[in-house]
Each structure stands twice: as structure tokens, then as C-alpha cells.
Amino acid sequence: MKSIIAIVGRPNVGKSTLFNRLARTPKAIINDLPGVTRDRNYAEVKWGESSFTLIDTGGFEFEPHRELSRLVQEQARLAIEEADIILFLTDGREGLTPVDRDLISLLRSIPKPIFHCINKIDGPRLEENLYDFFQMGIDRWFTIAAKHNRGVSELMDEVIKSLPEKKPSPEEEAAVKIAVLGRPNVGKSSLVNRILGYNRVIVSELPGTTRDAIDTPFKFKGNRYIIIDTAGIRKKSRIGYQLEKYCVVEALRAIERCDVSLILIDAQEGITEQDVKIAGLIYQKGKGCVVVVNKWDVIHKDNFTIGQYVEKIKDKMKFLDFVPLIFVSALSGQRVSKILDKAYDCFTQCQKRIETAELNRFLAQVIRDNPPSHHCGKQIKFKYLAQVDIKPPTFVFFTNFPKAIHFSYQRYLANQLRATYGFEGAPLQLFFRGRERKTAP
Template identity: 35%
Template sequence: MSFSLALVGRPNVGKSTLFNRLVGRRLALVDDQPGVTRDLREGEAKLGGMRFTVIDTAGLEEATDESLQGRMRRLTERAVDMADICLFMIDARVGVTPADEVFAEILRKRAKHVILAANKGEGAAADAGVLEAWNLGLGEPLRLSAEHGEGMGDLLAELLPLADKYEARAAQDAPETEVDVSDEDDPEEAFRMPTLAKPMQVAVVGRPNAGKSTLINKILGEDRLLTGPEAGITRDAISLTIDWEGLPCRIWDTAGMRKKAKVQDKLEKLSVSDGLRAVKFAEVVVVLLDAAIPFEQQDLRIADLAEREGRAVVIAVNKWDIEDAKQEKLRDLKEAFERLLPQLKGAPLVTVSAKTGRGLDRLRAAIETAYRTWNARVSTAQLNRWLEGMVAAHPPPAPQGKRIKLRYMTQAKTRPPGFVVMCSHPDKMPDSYSRYLVNGLREAFEMPGTPIRLWMRGQGDRNPYKGRREKNAGALKKHLNKKK
């Protein structure tokens, strides 16, 4: 990325709509009510042939105290300080407001470079607002319509010379690269952790006010996400790419998930849907519980969802710093975990404090272990030796006097591990015997907690050679008859 562009302005001027257009996807939540965006969201933008980082920000508020609006404003001001260019957006239909004038003055003092845009500029109703924008003293306003894509060529023309400047500066500042001539490999390290071609996708999920944003801020080492005592602050599923002590991660902060019956507001429904989407695209899901009220019904539903989606799961219990009887509490937590979530038996359970940072090293190790197990692969020879032992110890049932024969087993996939057993009468195999095999796989091949998929197949299922002899014989006979 050659430069970063922050979209700033009052609430409801169309920043998130423009953000979605620039990244080419509907990443940011958009609604008619103001103040939907609260956190900073980054995306890879493409405009013409130019690529850059675009930052969607919360609407600039006039509050400067410790209220939610005041904290949102400070986060936006931080984005202004970080960004190379600020695109200051006003609503052309409304015209310039006193708040716009205040924020224009702030940008003149803090921003490195400011571009003024009069959004919602389609039609004659916006003419007056575009003219008013000249009074802000930030140069000629770009007339845009983020919703309809109008004015994108003008924005490109404004950004191109700035992009050239930043690219030239980046090339000048780039350090000389050194070639690594070492040919020593560590086979044990390669076995412990699969090579990551891209950052590991980690989603942090849980009920409102469990401390998800605070936890991610502590991992980052900076207040990058909006936090506070109010429940439900996070609305968008925000992703951040970091290097967590040598482990490249893309961590998703998600909105708190309440019971479905309690979610009536349209915006909250959008927020929850955004969080569910993050779970489906994650590789490891961290289910964050509140130590004071762990394993509520909603916690169980969230953990079960992650398992059904086939994600690697880590259970993290937050606010451990305020617990007194820690040993007794931990014993109760482990007992409740095994009893209430048997489908995740053996999954990592770690205690953390998002406030103090205690336990983050254990959480990182648990995430790495869960990811490694999720990618586990077992050779066919090992599986069939193991299967013989399992059948000898506990033969499958004989429905209607016909014994089910397990003939062959192989691993069909990873992420999560999936296995196929070739057998007779697969439709008559009881679930209890399948669970017996799954539990045996977990124990024998050290795959605790990860979802395991097991499919029973009959000998005729997907057999590419079935009927081939008869078919070939028929074709030969037909060919000989033609020659006669």
C-alpha cells in the first residue's frame, strides 16, 4: 500500500458507504441512523489502478469528555494523526454546519494533507451545499456520490500526485534487504506449526461486555478499539493484522451476541450477522466468557456454533484478576466445560485478564495448539492399524443379525480433520459407534477439542471402477460386431 486515506466527517455524511465502494465489498455496516460506525476499520482500497489503505472512522462529535461520543472522537483524532491523507466529507444536501466548521479547523491543525469532499452531491439539490463548502478554506470541494459512484474519477485525479509522492518517499526510506543464505532447517519446528502463507484468522466472540475489545487492545499494546463500561459498544466486526510475538494473526473483534429473542433493533441484527460472518471465515474462534457468569446459555450457543462451523475453538475466561478463590473457581469451570460442551471435550480452556494482560501468553499458546490440531493429518496406514484395534476391542453392532464390517479408513480432509470409513451397511451404523470412533481418534492421535468429521461409506459409494469390466466387455463386443 502506497499511502493511507482516512475518511472523516460528521455522523451520517456517507463515510462507510464510500469505504465499501473503495474496498469493493460491503465490509462496513451502513444505516440511515447516524453514529453507526464507532471503531476504526481499515481496508485495502482500489481506485483505478491505484491501491492504498482506507480507514473508516466514527463520525466526529463535538463532545470531548469521557462519554462514549468523547471516546469515539479521540479515536477518530488518532486516525487523523496516523493517516497520510484525510478526506473530509460533508453532506452537500445539508450544506456546511457549525460542526463542519469546527472540524475543518481541527483538520487544518492536525492533518498532514486534507481533501474536501461534498458527498451526496447528485442532483440540483446539492448545488448550494457544494458552493458553501468553499467557505471552509480547504480548497475546491470534490463533488461525490458514494452511493452511486459519481465523482470517483475526480477523487482519483486528486490522489494520484499524492500517491506518487508517498511511493517515492517509501522507496527512498526502504532498507536494503539481506539474503538469508542459511540452509539449516528445523524439522521439529515445521511439524509443530504449519507454515502460514497468510496470517492466521482468529475471531474473538462472546456476549456483550465480556471484554473482547479490551482483550484485543491489550494484545496489540495500544488502544486501537473503542472500549468502555457500556455493553454493546462494538457494532462492526473489525479485523486487525498483527504479529503476536512471532505469530502472524488477523484478529476479528465482533459485536456482543445476545439471545436471538432479545435482538429486535435492525442495527443490532446487522451487527450480529457481521459477527457470525467472522466466525464462518475464521480458522480459530476464541469464545470469551465473563468469569463472574461463565457458561450462560448464550455462551453455549456461541461455542456450539463455532464447532458446527468446523472452526478450532479456544475457551477464554476473562476478568480473572478479580476472582478470589481461583483454584476452586477453575475446578468448577473445567467441570462445567466438560459437562455442558461435550462436543468440545479437550479444547483449550485458559484464564485471562484483558485489563492487566495476565494469561495472554497462555492464550497465544492455546490458539497455536488449536490451529495445529485443526490442521492435523494422519497417514492411512496408521489409521487402519488403529481401526483394527478399535474393532477388536469393541466390534460394531449386528442389526438384524448382519454384522457391520469396517473394511478401510482414510483421512479425506483437514481444517477440520475429516475421515471416511468404508463399511457394509453404512445406513445402519448407530451414532453411538461413530462417537466411539471419534473419541478414539481424539485420544489416539492427540486431537483434543477440534471438530472431527466422520463419514460412513458403502463399498459401492463413489467407486470409479464399479461396472467398468462389464462396460469394457460390451464396448469390445460392439467393436468386433462392426468389423464383421
């Protein structure tokens, strides 16, 4: 699991500039993926040999009717709660403000590595005007200019030294890890309690990676599971307007750790934009997925209700059209026992391997049935196909024109792989490479 680094500070100190510098893209997110194109406030970052998730708290709006200082502190607390390391940013040109001082006081009580940074310091001349900062009793201030990349490498080299090692225990490695994801009040707690009540074989409770999360190991039909329950994190009263955007960060942490994600949808409200965002994160991370529609017992139904509901979900989440859907009631227990069966099936599909010889028989057949189009007057030819990884299943097609394979033909190949070998609930990754050339002796 990747560590999380949060950039904290009052507005206009350059948090987003530093974020973009570290993410190395002005988009502030490495890939545009379904469901996450509007929220550009986190990124997966690689720095040298280390990788981590970066949060830009500057991407969260402030409620205009509330006191600014109070909001800055609330925002900082939320980021601190998620993060393993804090980058606290101030503005060297503007100087130390009362809000900066409040945040410094808040951070003193936090038992996490905190790197205090003075931004917008473009040269030694500006460093002479930092007396107020050095009076605060901070062991070390890092002077940087994020816009011009001054001092950023030195800062990050020190930050990387403080990244915690996050290795799962042997018990965690052996279990199927299931993340229960969804918006507040969709019934996550009720579902988790109902699932655990079916078997009564709770081994122990392990502290999760956030203060309020609990990982619960248990057994079901002879298989070991760990439920990653984030239901207790961030109630509406604590976040208000900021809720949805921090739910994305919360989901990101859980998805990073899990094998299979359960997206819980409220049958009464239907699928929402936030549900689609969470689904997009799962797709991005290449994790197995099951869509669970909760509160199905309160829906007035006829012979067409389920079919219509399935169509609505698949229309809004076209990129997850391969995942199974199950309709349940956590309150009554209706069909809840089937969730673990679906999750385990999904887990096994994510680990499925197909031998190369079988794959190339498959490839020859699908090409005969539907040959690829020509490129610049030349026939696109496939040399062979190989599966190179699992979790998610990953396939490499070797061809003479790897960049000319149209999206529609890529989708055709993925659909044929699913039609032939299953992979229900498992995302597939397809890559196209040029044919290997033999070097002259």
C-alpha cells in the same frame, strides 16, 4: 467468505415466506445444530453455482412500547449494515404504505445493490394495480409471489449477478485468522488491546468487512496473525432488545472468515445461552475453538474453583468438549500471552493429516478393542478408513452398513481418534460410506 443478503421490509409483507423459499426448508435453517436451534433467522443458501448467507429480518421481534415505523427503520439499518445486497420487500395486495415510503427513502442513500420487490403478485391482474409503486422513481420493481414461487428465480438470477467477489489477500491467506467472539461487555476490546500490546509489531490496520470491524495483522513468536475484532459493533444503546439476535449474525460473519475462534466468557456471569449459541455456530462451521474465561482475577477461588468451572462449561457445551479452556484477566494481563499459543496449537491441529496406512492400523485396533454391534443379524464390518480433508479434519469410514453405525459408536470412534492423535480444539467430521463395488468387465 460468503456474501450476506438481507431481506428488509415492514411486518407481514412475506419476508419469512421468501426466506423459506430461498432456503428451501420451512425450518428457515439448513441444519439443526447445538446452540442455534431457537434462532431461525439466517441460513446458508446455495443458488446455482453461488452461495451466500441469507438474513430474514422478519425473525426479529418488535418492542411493543415503541413506534412501529421507527422500529422498522432501526431494524432495516441493522440488516443493511451487515449485508452486501438488500432485498426490499413490499406487499402488492396491500399497496404502498407510509412505512414503505420511509424505507424507500432510507434505502436511496445506501451505496449497496438494492432489489425492490413487490410480493404477493399472483398474476397479471394484480400487476395492473401497482401504479403507486411505479411512481416512486425506482428503476426496476421485481413482481413476485414468494408463496407460489412466481418470479423468484428471475429475481435471484439478477441478484446473483451482483454478488461481490470476496477473495482474501495473500497476506490474509498466510496468517492465522483469529476471531474474538462474545457478548457485549465481556472484555473483547480489552483482550485485543492486551494481546497486541505484548508484541508491539502491528504491521498495519486493514478495514474489515463491516463498517466498525478492524482486522489487525501482527506477529507473535515468528508467526503471522490477523485478529478479527468485532468489539466495536453494535452497542446496547443502539440495539436494545434486538441485541442478542444480531450478535448471532455478527458472529456468523467473523466465524466464516477465521481459522480459530476465541469464545470469551465473563467469569462473573458464567456461561450464558448466548455463549452457547455462538459456540454452536463455531461447531457448525467446523472451525477451531478456544474458550477464554475472562475477568478471572475478580473471582474468589479455592483449590476446586477451576475444576468446578470447567465442569459447568463442558456440561452446557457438550458438543465442544474437545476444546481447550484458559482462564485469564484482560485487565491485568494474567495468562493472556498463553492465548496465542493455544490458538496456534489449535490451528495446527485443524491442519493435521494422518496417513491412510496409519489410520487403518488404528482402525483395526479400535475394532478389536470394541467391535461394532450387529445389524439385522449380520456383523458390521469396516473395510478401511481414510482422511479426506483438513480444516476441519475429515474422515471417511467404508463399511458394509453405513447407515447402521449407531451414534454412540460414532462418538467412540471420534474419541479414539482424539485419544490417539490429539486434535485438541479441532472439530472432527466423520462420514460412513458403503464399500465400493467392482463393476463387471
